Structure formats: structure tokens, C-alpha cells
Amino acid sequence: MLPMALRLFLAALLSAWVGLAAAQAPQAFAKPPLQSDVPKPGPKDLCPVCGMLVAKYPHWVATIVYKDGHAHHFDGAKDMFKFWFDPPKYATGHSRAQMARIVVTDYYNLQPIDAKTALFVTGSDVLGPMGHELVPLASVADAEDYLKEHKGKRILRFDEVTRDLPLQLDAGKF
Numbered sequence: 001m002l003p004m005a006l007r008l009f010l011a012a013l014l015s016a017w018v019g020l021a022a023a024q025a026p027q028a029f030a031k032p033p034l035q036s037d038v039p040k041p042g043p044k045d046l047c048p049v050c051g052m053l054v055a056k057y058p059h060w061v062a063t064i065v066y067k068d069g070h071a072h073h074f075d076g077a078k079d080m081f082k083f084w085f086d087p088p089k090y091a092t093g094h095s096r097a098q099m100a101r102i103v104v105t106d107y108y109n110l111q112p113i114d115a116k117t118a119l120f121v122t123g124s125d126v127l128g129p130m131g132h133e134l135v136p137l138a139s140v141a142d143a144e145d146y147l148k149e150h151k152g153k154r155i156l157r158f159d160e161v162t163r164d165l166p167l168q169l170d171a172g173k174f
């Protein structure tokens with residue numbers, strides 16, 4: 001039989017080990033950060049809407065990821081919305097039902113954010129790769145700051161962007 005002091009030491013060691021394992025468990029099962037599971041555009045990936053090389057504009061990248069894992073990359077949220085409203089026009093055989101997630105790049109921190117929770121500012125003095133753009137931001141505070149700092153006209157949520165808005169932006173009307 002083990003001496004009492006050794007048994008107490010082993011019990012304390014086991015208790016510390018279990019406590020440490022329990023503290024690490026939430027991290028082990030937490031969803032990885034958004035940027036880690038969003039494919040990045042390669043050097044030859046073209047925007048399906050305008051044909052531009054997407055990787056040349058990393059601060060503006062938007063991505064639609066499909067349930068089967070493949071993705072379409074866009075050189076800005078504006079072209080992503082054009083695609084969103086009419087996928088078969090730009091990629092035969094594709095539909096909204098096949099889409100798993102939509103990601104845009106936050107203007108301030110340059111990190112991918114969920115497009116459906118993002119806010120979009122229109123009519124600002126900042127131009128994207130294709131001119132006037134829907135500028136994605138992660139929070140209401142950031143969107144309001146951006147609106148003031150860059151003379152924006154409106155803040156919209158994903159479901160407030162209409163089919164004709166991207167075309168209006170192309171025409172300089174916001």
C-alpha cells in the first residue's frame with residue numbers, strides 16, 4: 001500500500017490534471033475562427049461576374065461557399081450580390097439552395113465576416129476594384145463611423161440590398 005502522503009500527492013495531481021483538461025475542453029470543441037474555414041482565392045481565381053483576378057484585391061474579397069465545399073470568389077460585395085440575385089446567369093447549374101455560407105471582408109479589420117450579419121454602406125467616397133461598392137462592416141458602430149468618415153449615404157443589412165442596387169452603384173446612383 002502507498003504511504004498516505006504519496007496518495008494525497010497523486011490525488012492532487014489527478015485533480016489538477018482533470019481540472020486542466022476540463023478548462024481546455026471548450027476550446028477543443030469550439031468552432032474555429034471564420035477565416036480558418038473560408039477558402040482563399042488562388043492567383044488564377046476569376047470573379048464569375050466581372051472576370052477580374054480576385055486575389056489582386058484581398059481587401060475586398062467576398063466568397064460564396066457551397067455545401068459540396070467549392071467556392072466562388074468575388075472582387076467585392078457588389079459583384080457577390082449580383083451573383084446572389086441570379087446564380088445561373090454567372091455559373092450554370094448553381095443556385096442559392098446549394099450555398100452553405102457567404103463571407104465578405106470587413107473594411108476595418110480586413111477579416112472575413114458572415115455576409116448575412118454584416119452591414120453594408122453605400123455611396124461613400126471609397127471606391128472598390130469595380131468602382132462604387134457596398135462596403136462591408138462587422139458592427140453598427142463601425143458602420144456609423146464609416147458612414148461619417150467616408151461620406152456614405154446609407155447603411156443596409158444583407159436582406160435590405162435589392163436586386164437593382166448593385167446596378168445603381170455601377171451607374172453612380174446610390
